[in-house]
Amino acid sequence: MTSHLGLLVLFSVFVSTAFAVLMRDEPKEQLRFGARLFGSFVASAIVLGWLLYALPL
């Protein structure tokens, strides 16, 4: 796989799952926290990507 977005999404899945498992005890809380973390990862990466796009290189 060489898609930047695909690799970013996969990375977010790994990290948000690990954090959710380590920081929450109940499966329902883990799912909610992990989903929020995953969404934050992807959303912030896309927003930062567009902000960087505006910078002249």
Place this chain on the structure above:
Amino acid sequence: MPSSAGRGPASANPYVICAAAWAVPGAGHLWLGRYQKGLTLLVLLPLMFACGLWIEGRLFPFQITEPLVALAAVADVGIGLPYFLAKVAGVGAGRVVAITYEYGNTYVIVAGLLNMLAVLDVFDIAQGRK
């Protein structure tokens, strides 16, 4: 039985449990009866490490003259046995010109760091703090 119910301090030496948690991701949680966490980490962290190597990530050498490389090497070793298995298997040379090289490095380094975090979590559980 609750998947991650709180239990008292472990009867075994916490440092031994932490060593097991470092060597085999998830082993510490499994030892302490946190089966859901242990199994998740057992699958997740080696898979992330393997993905990193698969997409041409590199296992960094311990070079004291290059502090950032040495730090990356420390993070790599954080994954435990999978690091040494990869070394023995001769993978992890990395290919700098590969488009996924930096992603691979990030996967491998972060997998090691997450396992270190899991070791700290195991230590807290073993001490009865969680």
